[in-house]
Amino acid sequence: MPNKIMPLADAVARNVRDGQTIAMEGFTHLIPFAAGHEVIRQGRRNLKLIRMTPDILYDQLIGMGCATGLVFSWGGNPGVGSIHRFRDAIENGWPHALAIEEHSHADMAGRYQAGASGLPFSVLRGYVGSDLPKHNPNIRSITCPFTGEKLAATPAINPDVAIIHAQRADREGNVLITGIVGIQKECVLAAKAAIVTVEEIVDDLEAPMNGCFLPHWALAAVCEVPRGAHPSYAHGYYGRDNAFCKSWDAISRERDTFLEWMKKHVLGTKTHAEYMKSAGIA
Amino acid sequence: MSDYTPGEIMTIEAARRLENGTVCFVGIGMPSAAANLARLTHAPDVVLIYESGTIGAKPDVLPLSIGDGELAEHADTVVSVPEIFRYWLQGGRVDIGFLGAAQIDRFGNINTTVIGGEYAKPKVRLPGAGGAPEIASNAKEVWIIIKQSKRSFVSKLDFLTSVGHLDGGDSRAKSGARGKGPTAVITDLGVLVPDATTRELTLVALHPGITVEQAKAATGWELKVATQLATTKAPTDAELATLRDLHARTAQAHGTVSSE
Numbered sequence: 058m059p060n061k062i063m064p065l066a067d068a069v070a071r072n073v074r075d076g077q078t079i080a081m082e083g084f085t086h087l088i089p090f091a092a093g094h095e096v097i098r099q100g101r102r103n104l105k106l107i108r109m110t111p112d113i114l115y116d117q118l119i120g121m122g123c124a125t126g127l128v129f130s131w132g133g134n135p136g137v138g139s140i141h142r143f144r145d146a147i148e149n150g151w152p153h154a155l156a157i158e159e160h161s162h163a164d165m166a167g168r169y170q171a172g173a174s175g176l177p178f179s180v181l182r183g184y185v186g187s188d189l190p191k192h193n194p195n196i197r198s199i200t201c202p203f204t205g206e207k208l209a210a211t212p213a214i215n216p217d218v219a220i221i222h223a224q225r226a227d228r229e230g231n232v233l234i235t236g237i238v239g240i241q242k243e244c245v246l247a248a249k250a251a252i253v254t255v256e257e258i259v260d261d262l263e264a265p266m267n268g269c270f271l272p273h274w275a276l277a278a279v280c281e282v283p284r285g286a287h288p289s290y291a292h293g294y295y296g297r298d299n300a301f302c303k304s305w306d307a308i309s310r311e312r313d314t315f316l317e318w319m320k321k322h323v324l325g326t327k328t329h330a331e332y333m334k335s336a337g338i339a
Numbered sequence: 340m341s342d343y344t345p346g347e348i349m350t351i352e353a354a355r356r357l358e359n360g361t362v363c364f365v366g367i368g369m370p371s372a373a374a375n376l377a378r379l380t381h382a383p384d385v386v387l388i389y390e391s392g393t394i395g396a397k398p399d400v401l402p403l404s405i406g407d408g409e410l411a412e413h414a415d416t417v418v419s420v421p422e423i424f425r426y427w428l429q430g431g432r433v434d435i436g437f438l439g440a441a442q443i444d445r446f447g448n449i450n451t452t453v454i455g456g457e458y459a460k461p462k463v464r465l466p467g468a469g470g471a472p473e474i475a476s477n478a479k480e481v482w483i484i485i486k487q488s489k490r491s492f493v494s495k496l497d498f499l500t501s502v503g504h505l506d507g508g509d510s511r512a513k514s515g516a517r518g519k520g521p522t523a524v525i526t527d528l529g530v531l532v533p534d535a536t537t538r539e540l541t542l543v544a545l546h547p548g549i550t551v552e553q554a555k556a557a558t559g560w561e562l563k564v565a566t567q568l569a570t571t572k573a574p575t576d577a578e579l580a581t582l583r584d585l586h587a588r589t590a591q592a593h594g595t596v597s598s599e
Contacts, residue, residue: 084391084420085406109420110469133466135367136403136593144464159452162390163424163473170421182429185476185516186448186502189468192458207515237391237406240420269419292408299403299593 061230061279065329068252068278069095077217080107080169080248081114084239085135086292089222090114091285091329092254096220097121098324107216109165109240113288113305116140117323119155120315128158128214130165137302141309151312159193164211169240171213172247183209219248222286223271224293226255227262230273236292238269250277254285256294282329287338301338343574345527346486347582348546350376351574353437353484353525362386363435364428364474365396367405369484370437372585373525375401379581388427390470392418400592401585405469409592424470428477431517436478438501440485441465442493445539445560447503447521449475449483450496458498468500475501476516487526493559504538511538528554530571534563544569 063071073079073096081089093114096104105126108115112134118124120142127143134140146155160168167179180199190196190209199210221241223234232253234241245251253271258281264270273279284291288298288305309315322336343351353373357363359382365374367389375398378385387396391406395415402410411417418427427433440449451471455462475481481503485491503521505511511520520538524531529545541563542554547570555562574582 085404086391086408086411129467131467131469132464135405139464139466147464148461159467161468161472162420162470163429166419166421166424181425181473182477182515182517183473185472185514186499186505186511187468187472188452188458188499189472236408236411237393237417238419239391239406242419243421290408292411296408297404302403303594 061273061276062226062228062258063278063280065092065095065254065280065282068280069099072218072250072252072277073099073101075101076103078105078107079218079220080214080216080244081220082108082240082244083222083286083289084110084237086237086239086290087222087234087241087286088112088114088289089220089254089285090287090289091282092220092222092252093118094323094329094332097123097319107214109162111143112140113302116142116309117319119143119146120152120309121319122152124155125153126156126158128160130160130162134302134305136299137306142315145312158195159189160196160211161189164196164209165214166240166243168211168214169243169247172215173243176213178210178212180208180210214247216244216248217250219244219251221245221251222254222291224256224291225262226253226258226279228258228260230276230279231262231264232271232276232279233262233264234269234271242269242271245271246275251275252278252280254280254282256283256285256291257281284333285329287333298338341576341579343579345546347579348571348574349484349486349525349527350582351578352530352546352571353482354380356482356523356525357382357385357435360384361434362388362432363437364388364390364433364478366438366471367402369439371401373484374437375585376578376582379585380578388423388433390420390423392420392423394418394423394427399588401589403593424473428473431477433474433478434480436474436481438471438474438481438483440483442491442496443483443485443524444493444496444503446505446507447483447524447533447540448496448499448505449501449503450498452498452500454497471501475503475520477518479518480522481518481520483521483524485524485526487528487554487557489557489559492557504533507538508536528557539563541565542568544571546571547573
């Protein structure tokens with residue numbers, strides 16, 4: 058059995074290629090910032106990015122020109138406001154055009170489930186009366202063969218690569234997620250390959266019998282990256298850095314201040330630890 | 340009686356309506372403030388569900404994001420995002436879906452997607468749907484809390500994100516949406532409920548000191564007004580103190596300003 062534990066830079070270099078469909082998940086908890094930054098550092102381009110809640114991390118990827126497509130259901134900086142690079146891409150096509158495919162949360166969750174389940178599509182009681190299907194050809198309808206009811210149908214999501222962050226892994230690369238588990242399990246199991254960054258690697262995972270557990274044999278790479286979810290949080294390790302999330306509004310509002318910050322702190326550093334030091338994050 | 344702000348009476352009036360024991364699917368922001376105020380005052384057994392998967396959330400401070408650790412910490416249980424939408428919402432276990440919006444029309448349909456321009460090239464890109472389209476069409480009832488102005492109360496939505504009473508009359512029922520749809524819209528000026536037949540939102544109550552003219556001037560269509568117009572009760576000192584304490588705790592915890 059090959060060892061899945063490796064440095065983050067190696068995991069991204071081995072698994073993430075230009076033009077792929079990449080899903081980075083984490084429902085305001087455990088957002089894989091360090092891994093996303095590594096994708097930016099390695100200069101990946103023409104990515105179709107998927108994420109239910111594109112927030113600061115996807116703002117950075119979009120603003121740095123990594124993405125030409127975005128599939129999502131809610132885009133913003135929670136508790137703060139707009140994400141300006143996302144808006145600039147949609148409203149003005151900067152740094153280049155961004156093709157958006159917009160769904161709802163319930164639908165995105167179902168699409169990942171379908172992907173993880175080996176099904177071609179997801180079905181839900183959704184979008185009734187909404188304008189979203191008029192602008193998204195991937196939102197269609199199906200008639201139930203048993204009741205005749207009309208239901209929404211959308212294609213499964215099967216990303217080339219899923220990227221998530223978790224609290225812990227053991228030395229074999231088995232992963233445990235606790236707290237708000239979001240859509241991570243479905244995202245990983247829907248993907249062709251999955252990279253998981255973790256706060257720490259421990260001898261004994263002490264995984265509860267019904268915990269959110271991802272076995273090493275379902276993953277492509279496991280990387281130890283302490284504080285790898287900052288400025289989001291890792292339950293049991295550190296809280297959300299609300300001050301940083303607030304400061305992002307000013308950093309990202311203008312193109313030049315955004316680029317200057319990203320070049321200095323993300324492109325100008327080699328690891329997450331260096332980045333944290335450079336950006337002055339305590 | 341203390342002085343209070345329009346935002347405070349809006350939140351307090353919304354909170355008062357939430358009965359103890361109700362299962363409420365809570366949107367972030369103003370709905371969350373009102374729902375937690377209800378829990379901290381007259382409705383200690385209200386069940387608050389957030390789309391991050393927290394069921395029976397009892398946050399000590401208001402969450403800044405829909406997935407703050409504070410929500411998980413004191414919840415009865417934390418489930419995955421697919422489970423919260425599929426089993427608990429779509430499964431028909433939510434009494435009240437409590438939403439905010441950027442725009443609302445006379446039938447309680449709401450927009451959280453784009454303002455102005457075209458969808459592909461909007462003047463203002465809003466965050467988008469989140470959980471709202473399915474909350475609006477699967478909860479037994481929907482409440483909407485929104486500040487009333489000509490910008491928010493519009494004759495035609497720039498985009499219909501989440502369904503209310505659609506085109507009025509029985510159009511919602513025919514659409515396949517479940518539940519009663521919006522049964523109350525609580526604003527900083529008063530309360531609107533849908534007409535029993537046309538389903539058009541009708542002003543049924545004003546907050547103390549607010550006039551019908553003010554409400555009409557803050558509405559982008561010709562506002563229907565009930566013949567028996569009520570006045571909401573001014574906030575009590577206890578309600579205001581609880582709300583202000585909640586906001587003060589929240590601001591201290593997040594290092595940001597919390598209001599409404």
